[in-house]
Amino acid sequence: MIFTGALLLATQALRFVGAACVPDVPEKILADPAVLQHPAVIAAFRDVERNLSALYVNTTRDGLSFAIVHASAHGTVFSFNNGTLKNNETAGSGNAVTSDSIFRIISVSKNFATFSALVQENQTASIASGTDYAVLTMNSPVRRLLPEFTLPDQDWRDGGRDITLTMLASHTSGLSRESYSTDFNVIIGNGKASAEAIGADWAAVTPESALQNAKQTRLMFAPAQQAAYSNAGFSILGSAVVSYYNSLHSTALTWPALATQSIFAPFNMTSSFFGSIPNAHVPSIAIPGGPHWADLRMGLGYEPAAGMWSSANDLAKYLHLGWLSSSPSLITLSQRRRMLKPLFSLPDGRQLVGAGWEIDLYKVFTSRNTTAALAKTYASYGKAGDGGGYHAWIDVIPNLGYGMVVLSQHSGLTDYVRIVPTSIRDSVHDIMMPAFAEAVVARVESRFAGLYTFGTDTGLTVDQVNTTASGNTTTYARLEVQEQMLYLRELVVNGTNALESLDRLDWTDEYQGRLFSTPEGAALVPSEGASENAQFGEGTQVWRMMIPGLDVCDWFDFDGYLGTNAWSLSKVVLVEREGRVDLLYPPFDIKLSRVNL
Known part of the structure; x- marks a missing residue:
């Protein structure tokens, strides 16, 4: 048969x-609230507290704002803060980092650029269906949303005309890393990739100059052939999303204004912004020691790639409402499932890329008897940001229902070690992943x-x-x-x-x-x-x-x-x-x- x-x-x-x-x-x-009450999770929170506190004994004096988020709870379920907020002022009780302290999150902005496209995909479908405009999706070719987008002719004919929003968001479009040309010359030692030099270049990028640079600059590789980091791609992603929105609604918004209106406002992210620092936020702004970008005004073209300021509390809201809650806000559950999947695997087989995500894999034993236990692989969907004295990391572990926020800044003190958020990430996941895995399975056992x-x-x-x-x-x-x-x-x-x-x-x-x-x-x-x-x-x-x-x-x-x-x-x-x-x-x-x- x-x-x-x-x-x-x-x-x-x-x-x-x-x-x-x-x-x-x-x-x-x-999203079962009882997960957070499991003894393994409670003990793990204590271990994280001890490990982070130990950094401030003799190791570092950097500013750190850390949070853990869970699917069952709005906001943070664990937080840790330490260090001086403003390193250009005298340290004191009123100058300490808190969960509401505001840091530049640099390239974590890219995750919000991707999310803004998802929001428009969800919200404008019903509106566009009754007009002459094609419905925006993550698979929409950029040229249909942003007619000004073009490339050198041979690249255009070799797949460039079919570059999509997803390809921009996953760094697989082939666009160059930057939307400008530098005058660095390693042979004669002309120019340095310093915070001041890079900051000045980033500040000069406009949406128009980013498109002009794409028109004149050859692709690094054929579209979808490889993955390589591209700030230029996210500049164009932001421009494509806001161009579509403006055409559909007869408005003239910039991308930062659209992100503020469509994400920050509904998520009540009151400490998040682009552009110049509002006067009301000045007391909460983190200022690194040494060269920094606290005073840098990011160019409008690079706001989607690296221009955002935020706090641990605001980012916790974003992770919960958008990426962890059993009923996500602003996007659909179907969209979230699609986005929390790898799109490209690098040749080393260890690094994976998603739309707006950098994906890392962790193996966790299925019991405390590690000699006999099986191992399960979990994926961390995260995004890093580094530049101008600031460092940031956000991530979610979709099949364990939790995530984290790590924000740090340099103290400028030469006798101490700098905090690296990805090292904090790995150390915390080594503690929290086994605990959450044990807790969620305990709920399966209890319920079924x-x-x-x-x-x-x-x-x-x-x-x-x-x-x-x-x-x-x-x-x-x-x-x-x-x-x-x-x-x-x-x-x-x-x-x-x-x-x-x-x-x-x-x-x-x-x-x-x-x-x-x-x-x-x-x-x-x-x-x-x-x-x-x-x-x-x-x-x-x-x-x-x-x-x-x-x-x-x-x-x-x-x-x-x-x-x-x-x-x-x-x-x-x-x-x-x-x-x-x-x-x-x-x-x-x-x-x-x-x-x-």
């Missing part, structure tokens, strides 16, 4: 070795694991379950968590092993392999499809059975093999409602209820 052959072919391709694929937890678990019995029919098909007044002892299911994975260990209906029944569909006289009816059972992977979760109402979480014990994640799709009621044979349903948890396996028309032990 075609059915048997397909399964057998997949089976022969699978290698049974020490398991290395650890599924993510359901999205709803990430256990013995399920009291079998009844769901009513989807004819009666399948015999019941008695004292409950059905031959119909039950057992769910357990091991190595941070939820397993369906057993599913028995009227004395019949349902997992073996699933395996038997593929058995022949020569082959009787077991994929699901093993001692381990079936590993369960959250299935987040909206339609199938909606079928059983509020509180539903559908799970897909995954073959346990694989060295790589199983992405072969068994979902197409359906029962008589058109429900996938490889999916079970857990429903949390009115203080109880039910397990449904529609192919067998069975509903079980968890026993409260």
